[in-house]
Amino acid sequence: MLLPACTEAMMDVDSADAQPAVSKSAAETLALAASRIADRLREFEGLLRHDEATRAVEDAFAGNMPTAGHIADRLESVLQEATVATGCDAAGLYLLDADTSQLKLRSCFGLPKSRLMQPPRPLRGSLGDLEALVSPVVTIEDIPRMPHWESPEERGAAIVVAIRGGDLPLGTLWLWDDQPRDITSAQQASATLAAGRIAAELEREVIHTKSIEQTEIRDELRSASAWQSRQLPPAIPLDQDWDVSGWCEAADTVGGDWFAWDVLPDGKLAIAIASVGTSGIESALTAATARSAWQSHTGYRHKTNQVLSRVNDTLWQTSTGDQSTSLLYANVDPETGEGQFSAAGNCHGLIVNRYGYRMLTSPTKPLGHDPDVRPMVQSMRLLPGEALVLISQGALASNGSPQSGRLTQQELTDAIRRELHNGPEPALSCLRRLFAQAGKADADRSLAILQRQ
Numbered sequence: 001m002l003l004p005a006c007t008e009a010m011m012d013v014d015s016a017d018a019q020p021a022v023s024k025s026a027a028e029t030l031a032l033a034a035s036r037i038a039d040r041l042r043e044f045e046g047l048l049r050h051d052e053a054t055r056a057v058e059d060a061f062a063g064n065m066p067t068a069g070h071i072a073d074r075l076e077s078v079l080q081e082a083t084v085a086t087g088c089d090a091a092g093l094y095l096l097d098a099d100t101s102q103l104k105l106r107s108c109f110g111l112p113k114s115r116l117m118q119p120p121r122p123l124r125g126s127l128g129d130l131e132a133l134v135s136p137v138v139t140i141e142d143i144p145r146m147p148h149w150e151s152p153e154e155r156g157a158a159i160v161v162a163i164r165g166g167d168l169p170l171g172t173l174w175l176w177d178d179q180p181r182d183i184t185s186a187q188q189a190s191a192t193l194a195a196g197r198i199a200a201e202l203e204r205e206v207i208h209t210k211s212i213e214q215t216e217i218r219d220e221l222r223s224a225s226a227w228q229s230r231q232l233p234p235a236i237p238l239d240q241d242w243d244v245s246g247w248c249e250a251a252d253t254v255g256g257d258w259f260a261w262d263v264l265p266d267g268k269l270a271i272a273i274a275s276v277g278t279s280g281i282e283s284a285l286t287a288a289t290a291r292s293a294w295q296s297h298t299g300y301r302h303k304t305n306q307v308l309s310r311v312n313d314t315l316w317q318t319s320t321g322d323q324s325t326s327l328l329y330a331n332v333d334p335e336t337g338e339g340q341f342s343a344a345g346n347c348h349g350l351i352v353n354r355y356g357y358r359m360l361t362s363p364t365k366p367l368g369h370d371p372d373v374r375p376m377v378q379s380m381r382l383l384p385g386e387a388l389v390l391i392s393q394g395a396l397a398s399n400g401s402p403q404s405g406r407l408t409q410q411e412l413t414d415a416i417r418r419e420l421h422n423g424p425e426p427a428l429s430c431l432r433r434l435f436a437q438a439g440k441a442d443a444d445r446s447l448a449i450l451q452r453q
Helices: 013-018 024-060 071-086 113-117 127-134 185-231 281-297 304-317 409-422 424-437
Strands: 090-096 102-109 138-140 157-165 168-177 242-249 257-263 269-275 326-332 338-344 348-353 356-359 378-381 387-391 445-452
Touching: 071 090, 071 102, 071 168, 071 185, 102 113, 102 168, 127 138, 127 157, 127 168, 157 185, 168 185, 185 281, 242 257, 242 269, 242 424, 257 281, 257 445, 269 281, 269 387, 269 445, 281 304, 281 326, 304 326, 304 338, 326 348, 326 387, 348 409, 356 409, 387 409, 409 424, 424 445
Parallel strands: none
Antiparallel strands: 090 102, 090 168, 138 157, 157 168, 242 445, 257 269, 269 326, 326 338, 338 378, 348 356, 348 387, 387 445
């Protein structure tokens, strides 16, 4: 049972005079609190308005979230102009959800902003919306006498027109008049034009969003490419009589090729080249995994085939068998020039001197495809004046026939022999010019040269 807020006795004059008056400071505090509540309410309504307009774009174009601009302002401006052009008093933009089963008010003009908080309306049974989605325009000249049209607002008259993105229905635009009235063909045409403008605004926002996203992706890929370049070692003498240099070029912004060299704890010179075989972010991640594994397993006493086996184990354990990598790894005693190498996949190794060259490797199964890969250890020796040349699979033409962006084995070795007396760096500069003349690359290309003076 509810009791009255005040009793008759409480309204007695003497009793009222006995009540303490509200102090000025307390009244100011209450007024300030009320003002803050009103400000927060207006702030909430503004956030709600922007959020609903953002969701309008998301609903209309399958999840492409806008990051730019004031789409809410633009939609309300179109709705305002539409009400003026049609002689109406209010307008509402309803968009279909992803399942095309519900309609949600995403923007409005002439209606309380609290309407944006209302739950979606089911499309089933909404005759006005259903008819508008299949007809050019629906006119309801007397809503109170035509309740079967299921108008979302209790007004006098309405125009309903579909919002379309191409042939795809996105939702409906409702324009209301407070009083029942006749609707002219000119007003129907104005409503149709307004619906087209709304669809254009939504599409424009999506295009703008995609443009920003693509720019961000390009920037991220450039950063990744710069990071890959920084991981490549500089061209420096590894020992008193040994020079080394390398070159790597990705066919895309980021790639799957890499080379590396180092001085091992036992004093031997280590050099490796690897290729995933394709470009792109997935290949770059695979390349980073393989290079990290190679770096980790060369820090202690080992044979070259043991390192390749451990890299293979890493690739196999971190993938489903789709991270294949070609890898050629060699180490050399700087005192004697004697060394060993192991290879898996399609990276190539040559020893080049002023008289010719000799092949070291032949194609084998790459790493990462099979947990039981067991590369062989093979011996080699570099004489003074000779160079060990490591070549990725994308740099060398197959079967000796010319291919776009690649050099034949003969072209490559002839260029190295011509510049061999000048060192690895001039030889690589000559090769880069030849690769540029060979045309656009269809795969990553990399070379590394270790030369004994």
